[in-house]
Amino acid sequence: MNTNRRNVYILSLxxxxxxLGFGMVMPIMPFYIENLGAGGSELGLLxxxxxxxxxxxxxxxxxxxxxxxxxxxxxxxxxGYGIAMILFGLSTNLWMLFVSRILSGILSSATSPTTxxxxxxxTSEEERGGGMGLLGAAMxxxxxxxxxxxxxxxxxxxxxxxxxxxxxxxLTLGLVAVFLPESLxxxxxxxxxEQHKTNPLRDLWAxxxxxxxxxxxxxxxxxxxxxxFYGIFGxxxxxxxxxxxxxxxxxxxxxxxxxAITQGLLVGPLTKRWGESPLIKISLLATAVAFMLISLAxxxxxxxxxxxxxxxxxxxxxxxxxxxxxxxxTMDQGITMGLSNVFISLGRIAGPLLAGVLFDWQIEYxxxxxxxxxxxxxxxxxxxxxxxxxxxxxxx
Numbered sequence: 044m045n046t047n048r049r050n051v052y053i054l055s056l057x058x059x060x061x062x063l064g065f066g067m068v069m070p071i072m073p074f075y076i077e078n079l080g081a082g083g084s085e086l087g088l089l090x091x092x093x094x095x096x097x098x099x100x101x102x103x104x105x106x107x108x109x110x111x112x113x114x115x116x117x118x119x120x121x122x123g124y125g126i127a128m129i130l131f132g133l134s135t136n137l138w139m140l141f142v143s144r145i146l147s148g149i150l151s152s153a154t155s156p157t158t159x160x161x162x163x164x165x166t167s168e169e170e171r172g173g174g175m176g177l178l179g180a181a182m183x184x185x186x187x188x189x190x191x192x193x194x195x196x197x198x199x200x201x202x203x204x205x206x207x208x209x210x211x212x213x214l215t216l217g218l219v220a221v222f223l224p225e226s227l228x229x230x231x232x233x234x235x236x237e238q239h240k241t242n243p244l245r246d247l248w249a250x251x252x253x254x255x256x257x258x259x260x261x262x263x264x265x266x267x268x269x270x271x272f273y274g275i276f277g278x279x280x281x282x283x284x285x286x287x288x289x290x291x292x293x294x295x296x297x298x299x300x301x302x303a304i305t306q307g308l309l310v311g312p313l314t315k316r317w318g319e320s321p322l323i324k325i326s327l328l329a330t331a332v333a334f335m336l337i338s339l340a341x342x343x344x345x346x347x348x349x350x351x352x353x354x355x356x357x358x359x360x361x362x363x364x365x366x367x368x369x370x371x372x373t374m375d376q377g378i379t380m381g382l383s384n385v386f387i388s389l390g391r392i393a394g395p396l397l398a399g400v401l402f403d404w405q406i407e408y409x410x411x412x413x414x415x416x417x418x419x420x421x422x423x424x425x426x427x428x429x430x431x432x433x434x435x436x437x438x439x
Contacts, residue, residue: 071201094388108160121212127144260386262368267393323360327418
């Protein structure tokens with residue numbers, strides 16, 4: 044097996060494990076906090092606290108990996124995630140849940156920018172779209188298999204899924220320690236004397252007006268739209284189709300497989316054939332259409348079909364945005380991917396919050412807003428995202 048290919052598979056397995064925990068939370072969390080005497084506002088704050096920690100710490104970890112290498116930072120993220128999952132399973136008070144989720148957000152945020160930067164270090168521009176697609180497929184598998192596993196395991200014990208997620212992460216840590224080589228040699232790292240030059244707020248502000256500024260906006264748009272759907276789908280399906288947690292978990296699993304197949308098998312060939320820019324534009328418009336179709340669905344069959352179409356379009360969008368961001372970066376890969384995760388985290392915060400507020404007004408409003416947001420992204424992409432491919436990657 045090609046060494047780079049093997050490394051991508053190891054990174055993909057790592058993300059599967061990390062995202063399994065995230066997925067397990069989806070069907071279990073409402074019941075978990077209910078047992079501790081909490082309600083919807085506490086649930087929203089719990090989700091926001093995790094996303095906020097990722098927002099703050101992802102670029103910091105990305106910058107640290109530029110100075111000290113990818114592998115040690117990735118291992119810190121995996122270890123911290125495993126500890127946080129065990130603590131979550133042991134929680135008997137609401138404050139313990141907050142501590143474990145905040146700790147998970149702080150430490151596990153090291154994994155995503157580091158794995159993406161690893162791909163940027165070790166793949167050619169032609170292969171990068173496929174590499175990002177495999178990582179996206181891994182995240183999709185973990186995120187969506189998680190609810191099904193969480194629902195099945197949680198029927199015996201609400202704590203069991205978190206203990207399993209923690210134990211699996213420790214096994215993955217050993218795999219990374221033994222088999223994954225460092226992708227950033229010492230001579231290519233940011234010199235220690237330049238550490239004081241790394242300022243996350245300055246880098247964030249500069250990135251908005253850099254060549255990747257529009258792509259960072261696209262990362263926010265695509266994630267916000269995805270989280271509008273996932274953040275409110277459980278309530279929407281329960282209100283409109285009388286679905287329960289178990290049914291919702293299995294639906295997420297099925298569409299997670301669609302996402303994984305799409306990102307693992309289609310993203311690479313489509314980006315090589317068309318390029319990332321056309322794929323982004325097509326996916327934005329198609330996702331807007333999918334949102335409208337979901338809001339119009341009036342039976343279980345039609346809602347399944349429309350959500351399947353939605354899953355396909357969003358599965359093409361995210362890795363294309365990430366790949367093009369990596370190619371057009373004008374700063375270190377670690378910092379670039381960290382900044383990309385800032386905007387992804389903003390989308391994870393804004394999407395569910397917007398969906399929740401609109402759902403309380405009218406259950407179809409979240410999907411109308413998703414369509415509007417995607418149309419806005421499509422118009423912006425037509426104006427500011429060129430289809431030409433840069434000849435070289437502008438990284439340090």
